[in-house]
Amino acid sequence: MAHEASARRKVRRHQGRDLDSTSGLAILARTQGVADRLGLASHPADGERIAQRLDLEVEGRPLRILNLHLTHLRGADGLNPRPGALQGGRIGEAPMGLAAIDHCVLHLPGPWRVAAALRGLDTPDAEGWYPSDHAAVGLDLA
Numbered sequence: 001m002a003h004e005a006s007a008r009r010k011v012r013r014h015q016g017r018d019l020d021s022t023s024g025l026a027i028l029a030r031t032q033g034v035a036d037r038l039g040l041a042s043h044p045a046d047g048e049r050i051a052q053r054l055d056l057e058v059e060g061r062p063l064r065i066l067n068l069h070l071t072h073l074r075g076a077d078g079l080n081p082r083p084g085a086l087q088g089g090r091i092g093e094a095p096m097g098l099a100a101i102d103h104c105v106l107h108l109p110g111p112w113r114v115a116a117a118l119r120g121l122d123t124p125d126a127e128g129w130y131p132s133d134h135a136a137v138g139l140d141l142a
Contacts, residue, residue, distance in 0.1 A: 005037040116140040
């Protein structure tokens with residue numbers, strides 16, 4: 001099941017065209033759950049920031065997942081030096097993988113343990129474009 005929460009609606013450049021888009025969050029889970037979209041403190045230079053909460057019951061055990069879209073403003077003026085784009089960069093043009101800003105944390109895991117850590121959306125297509133400026137991160141829990 002895909003649990004989605006949209007945020008930060010704005011126009012971004014994509015292949016030479018301006019497109020209406022959002023920077024949202026998504027949690028993929030094998031079961032249906034109860035999801036909430038929560039507002040976080042935001043900065044005018046960076047736009048809306050949100051959290052996503054998903055409560056699941058898996059094999060009779062509760063599991064709460066939090067997905068956060070935190071700010072990563074840099075510089076003396078607090079401005080993000082990279083312009084918004086729908087695609088990540090192109091090979092040789094974007095500093096993909098230089099800073100880890102997306103994380104998975106298992107807090108108060110109860111009976112859950114991490115069986116595998118996953119990373120995706122970090123490979124360019126045949127033309128050299130990355131699908132996003134963020135890699136997908138995930139945990140396989142057992």
